[in-house]
Amino acid sequence: MKAKYTAVLKFALLSFVALAAPVGAAEPATQVNVALLDMSSLMGPGLGAAMMGGGWGVWGMMGNGQGMMGMGAMTVRADHAMVKAGPMHFSVSNWSRAVVHEMLVVAVNSPDAPLPYDYNAGKVPEDRVKSLGEVAEMKPNESGSLDVTLAPGTYLLLCNVPGHYAAGMWTALTVTQ
């Protein structure tokens, strides 16, 4: 009785090991960590929210007339500029204290070529670019993730909240063979 029980247990353990073993398992995803940043990310709580909430007009009148845009105050930062083709796991954090941001993955021919732009909406028209997925609108301090398989090529990680792409809120990601 006891021996039989042990045998059953052994069989169960072996089955479990067999199931857990990577038999033809898909290659592990490359982890890409992305931070979405703006001026408010630099400031203390309160102050950042006040500036971003009520201070837009002031920022807009500063300097070269482009305001925050010319100052490059909205950015996308990724911990990889180059990754090998295959499955990717994007872990995206909105580090803003005051502003909703998002991250789209868009395939492009050249990282330097401007994307089509809808001036009225202040956005990249998503039906006119090759978007492979997104982590949509994240509130300040929210995080999200996106799993997508990328072929070799050039991609932009961009925020398409109105005005943000034009404010410089994008970065390039090169995917190699």
Ligand SMILES: [Cu+2]
């Ligand atoms: Cu944004």
